[in-house]
Amino acid sequence: MIEARGLTKRYGGKVAVDDLSFTVRPGVVTGFLGPNGAGKSTTMRMILGLDRPTQGTVLIDGRRYRDLASPARHVGALLESRAIHTGRSAKDHLLALAHTHGIPRRRVDEVIDLVGLRDVARKRAGGFSLGMGQRLGIASALLGDPATLVLDEPVNGLDPEGVRWIRDLLRGLAAEGRAVLLSSHLMSEMAMTATNLIVVGRGRLIQETTVEAFVRGASGSLVHVRSPQAAELAELVAREGATVTFTATTAGATATATGMAVAGATAAAAGSGRDSGAGAGSLSQHGTGSEAESIEVAGLSSERIGQLARAYGIALYELTPRLASLEEAFMDITRNAVEFETMAPATTQEAR
Amino acid sequence: MSDMNDRLSYDRPSHDRRPGQTQEPIPSQGPSSSVATAAIPLQPDESAKVETGTRHRAGHRASRTRVGDAPTGALAGDVTQARVMQSEWTKLRSLRSTLWTMGLAALLLVILAVPLCISASGHWNVAEVRDGGQDPVYQSLGGLLLAQVAVGVLGVLTMTGEYATGMIRATFGLVPRRLPVLWAKGAVLAAATFLVMLVASLVAFFIGQAILAPHDLNATLGTDGAARAVLGCAFYLTGVALLGLLLGALIRHTAGAVSALLGALLGLPLIFSMFGQRLESAQRYLPALLGNSLASTSPTRLTDLLTPGRAFLVMCGYLVALGVAAAFALVRRDV
Numbered sequence: 056m057i058e059a060r061g062l063t064k065r066y067g068g069k070v071a072v073d074d075l076s077f078t079v080r081p082g083v084v085t086g087f088l089g090p091n092g093a094g095k096s097t098t099m100r101m102i103l104g105l106d107r108p109t110q111g112t113v114l115i116d117g118r119r120y121r122d123l124a125s126p127a128r129h130v131g132a133l134l135e136s137r138a139i140h141t142g143r144s145a146k147d148h149l150l151a152l153a154h155t156h157g158i159p160r161r162r163v164d165e166v167i168d169l170v171g172l173r174d175v176a177r178k179r180a181g182g183f184s185l186g187m188g189q190r191l192g193i194a195s196a197l198l199g200d201p202a203t204l205v206l207d208e209p210v211n212g213l214d215p216e217g218v219r220w221i222r223d224l225l226r227g228l229a230a231e232g233r234a235v236l237l238s239s240h241l242m243s244e245m246a247m248t249a250t251n252l253i254v255v256g257r258g259r260l261i262q263e264t265t266v267e268a269f270v271r272g273a274s275g276s277l278v279h280v281r282s283p284q285a286a287e288l289a290e291l292v293a294r295e296g297a298t299v300t301f302t303a304t305t306a307g308a309t310a311t312a313t314g315m316a317v318a319g320a321t322a323a324a325a326g327s328g329r330d331s332g333a334g335a336g337s338l339s340q341h342g343t344g345s346e347a348e349s350i351e352v353a354g355l356s357s358e359r360i361g362q363l364a365r366a367y368g369i370a371l372y373e374l375t376p377r378l379a380s381l382e383e384a385f386m387d388i389t390r391n392a393v394e395f396e397t398m399a400p401a402t403t404q405e406a407r
Numbered sequence: 408m409s410d411m412n413d414r415l416s417y418d419r420p421s422h423d424r425r426p427g428q429t430q431e432p433i434p435s436q437g438p439s440s441s442v443a444t445a446a447i448p449l450q451p452d453e454s455a456k457v458e459t460g461t462r463h464r465a466g467h468r469a470s471r472t473r474v475g476d477a478p479t480g481a482l483a484g485d486v487t488q489a490r491v492m493q494s495e496w497t498k499l500r501s502l503r504s505t506l507w508t509m510g511l512a513a514l515l516l517v518i519l520a521v522p523l524c525i526s527a528s529g530h531w532n533v534a535e536v537r538d539g540g541q542d543p544v545y546q547s548l549g550g551l552l553l554a555q556v557a558v559g560v561l562g563v564l565t566m567t568g569e570y571a572t573g574m575i576r577a578t579f580g581l582v583p584r585r586l587p588v589l590w591a592k593g594a595v596l597a598a599a600t601f602l603v604m605l606v607a608s609l610v611a612f613f614i615g616q617a618i619l620a621p622h623d624l625n626a627t628l629g630t631d632g633a634a635r636a637v638l639g640c641a642f643y644l645t646g647v648a649l650l651g652l653l654l655g656a657l658i659r660h661t662a663g664a665v666s667a668l669l670g671a672l673l674g675l676p677l678i679f680s681m682f683g684q685r686l687e688s689a690q691r692y693l694p695a696l697l698g699n700s701l702a703s704t705s706p707t708r709l710t711d712l713l714t715p716g717r718a719f720l721v722m723c724g725y726l727v728a729l730g731v732a733a734a735f736a737l738v739r740r741d742v
Contacts, residue, residue: 105579106741132577137573140569140572142502152577155486155581157483157490
């Protein structure tokens with residue numbers, strides 16, 4: 056449980072975090088979302104008592120971090136820059152950390168096994184790959200079996216397997232009743248991992264909401280579906296209250312033609328209701344060449360559509376939530392929030 | 408049965424933590440989904456998910472990687488000074504740089520006794536040694552002039568190694584009051600350095616005296632001040648290691664802190680001597696010359712040095728002053 060109230064951090068004249076208030080609750084993964092340079096890392100360092108707030112307070116389980124008698128029991132942290140001495144073995148690193156709280160040796164072995172580093176536990180951490188380093192960082196964070204986890208960009212630079220591992224781990228930890236705060240500049244990552252969402256831009260709070268509400272508010276929930284039995288599926292999802300649009304009839308078309316037709320139709324659909332430029336690029340079209348129709352479903356999640364399709368034995372060739380438009384919406388929201396101050400953030404966002 | 412117990416005793420703390428501290432109760436949890444879906448591995452509205460088979464897999468993995476099953480009750484105790492010292496000891500012993508720098512210091516101290524004493528045995532006469540004009544004890548411990556660089560670097564690295572790698576964030580994250588870390592590092596470093604350097608000093612002393620003995624130029628541990636000089640040598644080197652540690656805490660960069668330390672140890676005497684007579688009386692207070700005072704048995708009327716007792720106090724004074732500055736900086740600064 057983390058409560059930030061009016062958190063502010065100034066470096067000289069520059070404001071990194073500006074009057075930020077939010078709550079991270081137990082039992083869910085809370086996403087901390089914002090473009091690079093939005094003040095996420097600074098906020099996390101203030102939570103952990105590493106940086107002193109210029110103004111405001113942040114409480115962990117009702118107390119200031121500095122006043123915790125046993126910090127590892129309350130908070131485990133993984134910070135963006137790996138906090139690991141490169142010359143020390145993974146095991147010695149964890150042992151040294153464990154000693155500060157009198158954590159028994161068997162717990163060190165336990166977390167090593169948990170993150171899958173047993174084979175390299177005696178190797179120097181300097182030789183670890185990025186993924187192994189992240190795993191070691193997570194092992195450190197879990198040492199004290201903390202009630203709250205704070206992770207700064209934990210999936211940065213990881214391969215898909217590592218990303219999924221962290222995602223599942225965090226969800227599991229939250230399901231056990233822990234509070235998990237997870238920062239990222241990737242909306243797509245948040246959509247998959249987090250339940251609650253804190254959106255910041257330029258150090259300010261933009262929204263404290265749920266991923267569900269944010270996604271719906273930002274872009275509606277539009278799902279692109281391609282199926283040989285599209286008409287049948289359309290009827291089913293319509294019965295669940297969704298709105299269905301037929302985008303193209305592609306019976307007998309070649310693979311290439313299918314792809315182009317769908318992409319074009321999608322762009323058109325996007326242009327009508329939503330922010331422009333959303334649809335064109337991102338839908339991956341690997342048409343199979345078989346007869347299939349495309350529909351756009353609004354108001355129903357892709358999971359539900361998939362379940363319906365399975366329940367009624369409908370084959371799906373494609374089931375694509377409109378990811379790109381989410382990213383765009385997030386960019387627009389954060390950009391709008393900061394634009395009046397300076398043009399600089401817009402360029403940094405583009406660079407990412 | 409025991410399995411049940413494990414689960415129960417684990418579950419308790421995480422429930423203890425919540426109700427007491429949760430100031431805003433459920434209503435403010437917003438849309439009910441946040442509570443309702445907490446127990447389910449994947450919420451229904453994960454619209455970004457493309458793979459359809461993930462629900463099953465995620466559930467499976469979450470259960471496999473359950474962290475809560477293993478621990479029974481409270482794993483982590485409170486942070487105490489003794490525990491932080493144990494942690495710092497683990498850190499110190501588990502780095503190769505410690506072995507290298509400490510080993511090098513010991514080696515230099517011992518090895519240099521050989522050429523220094525061979526050279527002395529050719530030039531000194533017995534009378535000089537008798538009246539204190541030449542000091543066989545300091546001659547055998549002369550390697551400290553180089554050994555101090557090695558232990559000084561070890562002291563610096565003990566602190567700056569953590570800043571350079573980011574480890575310091577993990578350290579201060581676990582010990583948010585920070586000062587226990589500084590004290591623990593100092594205590595562990597001092598204890599290790601003193602022990603190793605005491606052994607090395609003894610070995611250097613005995614080797615040196617063995618070389619001087621055939622010429623009747625040698626001292627024994629029973630010689631007036633000899634045992635004190637050996638202890639003094641180990642103390643001086645320990646002091647230099649601590650100066651390095653504190654400079655490391657203040658400057659936070661290896662190169663900067665090493666430069667500052669070497670400047671103080673080796674540079675200042677040179678600069679002072681360039682001023683000639685005027686600063687000569689002040690020169691004896693320089694850290695490097697405290698080493699001379701502490702490790703020699705020559706009477707001070709002949710050497711223009713501080714007495715060993717005063718040198719000890721001055722060294723302690725430096726350490727306290729620098730320690731206060733480092734402690735202040737450590738607590739005040741962001742990491």
